[in-house]
Amino acid sequence: MTETRKKVLVVDDDEMLRDLAADILSAEFEVQTARDGQEGWEKAQAWRPDLVVTDLMMPRMHGYELCGLLKGPDGIPGVKIIVSSSKTFTTDVAQARDAGADDYLVKPYMPAEMLKRVRGLFGLGGAATAPAPEPEMSITGRGAAPDPEELRARPAGEGRLPVYVRFWGTRGSCPTSNAKVAGYGGNTACVELRVGDTPIIFDCGTGLRELGDSLIAEFAGKPLQAHIFVGHTHWDHIQGFPFFTPFYNPKNKFNIFSVHGAHGSLGRIFTQSMSLDYFPIPLASLGAKLGFVEMKGPVDLGVAKISFQHLNHPGVCIGFRVETQGKVVTYLSDHEPFSKLGGVSDLSLRQDAEIAAFARGSDMVIREAQYTEAEYATRKGWGHATYDDAAKFALESGVKRMAITHHDPYHTDAMLDENIAYCRGLIRQGGGKTDCFGAREGMCIDI
Ligand SMILES: [Zn+2]
Ligand SMILES: [Zn+2]
Structure with a gap:
């Protein structure tokens, strides 16, 4: 008897790290990848993943904005988010959680650690960190379009x-x-x-x-x-x-x-x-x-x-x-x-x-x-x-x-x-x- 595999979208502009995360996760989950926040947002809307693992600093759209969109009124209901970044500033961890991240994994990480976090969020064993509070307000206003x-x-x-x-x-x-x-x-x-x-x-x-x-x-x-x-x-x-x-x-x-x-x-x-x-x-x-x-x-x-x-x-x-x-x-x-x-x-x-x-x-x-x-x-x-x-x-x-x-x-x-x-x-x-x-x-x- 096989259960439907959970869907994980990996969003990272660094090709090597994107492939690494996809390799680690594809043993247990169905995985797709995106090269930046913009592509991640487009793929997430079409594919409706259960989890998005995203980098923060990316061209076109950064990870905070992607988190806000995923958890916003037009986002993906129930989607989990892990922010994975080399930024270790405590401000970034707090801001990622404010933006809707459920977990924050500092790069570079051990493959076992990534798997543990993902399994934890899906309740599949392995300790998850405490869930982040729901974002207080949705992201509104996209700035004036350039003329x-x-x-x-x-x-x-x-x-x-x-x-x-x-x-x-x-x-x-x-x-x-x-x-x-x-x-x-x-x-x-x-x-x-x-x-x-x-x-x-x-x-x-x-x-x-x-x-x-x-x-x-x-x-x-x-x-x-x-x-x-x-x-x-x-x-x-x-x-x-x-x-x-x-x-x-x-x-x-x-x-x-x-x-x-x-x-x-x-x-x-x-x-x-x-x-x-x-x-x-x-x-x-x-x-x-x-x-x-x-x-x-x-x-x-x-x-x-x-x-x-x-x-x-x-x-x-x-x-x-x-x-x-x-x-x-x-x-x-x-x-x-x-x-x-x-x-x-x-x-x-x-x-x-x-x-x-x-x-x-x-x-x-x-x-x-x-x-x-x-x-x-x-x-x-x-x-x-x-x-x-x-x-x-x-x-x-x-x-x-x-x-x-x-x-x-x-x-x-x-x-x-x-x-x-x-x-x-x-x-x-x-x-x-x-x-x-x-x-x-x-x-x-x-x-
Ligand atoms: Zn300054
Ligand atoms: Zn400054």
Whole structure:
């Protein structure tokens, strides 16, 4: 007598791990696979699996969003979910459970452990972990669909447009202000990449306020359109948002790009950040036309093409690669190397190599380094890198120039000078040619 075999859908963008999980599970279960969250969601709707084993960081659709959809009102009733990720941040375990995961299995894992977890969830023996609470609310609101006209607002035109990078906020974690940090600046993450007269903005830390003032002065009453890319929505990357004065002018238009949040849509995160408990003016009252775009792949702005890559930081965090006018600029903040956090393994080395490959060929990489190795000893798992990590990255990726940013609020100008010189020294010792420097507020560099 044979029982119907349970159906398990394995969703992972890493081919090797996807095949491994499928091999382990197919001995006892019927298994299908999908290459990312989007394909996983499509297959789940058609095949109605009993269990979905999903990775977190994947192109097109990440694992949190897939969990939300599977357990949402249009999801698969009764489906179980195991999130399997190399992310070991406690935040991610908690967020995965909030999103609907029944269990969380850290990669790399032993085959027996995977089988035990799956059998446990199906009540087939083997200890299951405690079930996660049902998600409190369904995921609603998918962000405004991109308006192709707006994305192509400024055609490239004849010849090559001038490209420059300007730093408006170079501090990480928390804004700071005193005479000892004035050289590198105290505003949090905000970088402007200018292609002709099109501003492309990375992150909305407190530096965004002065960028807004500068754009208003420059555009002198003419309508302003800009594209804003947000790597993640921790405070130091969004606190300048309500203070960006161009948002208050009805003539202006902005698209805000990122990916779906761990707990809901991108638009909802920004709406909540400006709810009356936090700010006197709600987002809906801003005069300018704002579109929230959840990226599923590269975005073509006409003057520039922007792709994204998941980084290793608590929650959802992505980096951006911009290809424009024959040049490449990459923005990677915040990120703790996989092999640094989880230890050296085939998997972690492959993941680190993927980040280096994402930046390869860049004329400039803007990336974080927040700690010395001594400081890192007590800050492991906070989602940030050291100067040694940045130097290693420069040697691996071979990028032309590397701006170190997201400076620790406790680092004075003197400490930063020393730390950056140390990083430069490591690159030289390793035979690298990358020109490494510390990003300072106000610094403007032609690309
Ligand atoms: Zn940060
Ligand atoms: Zn962060």
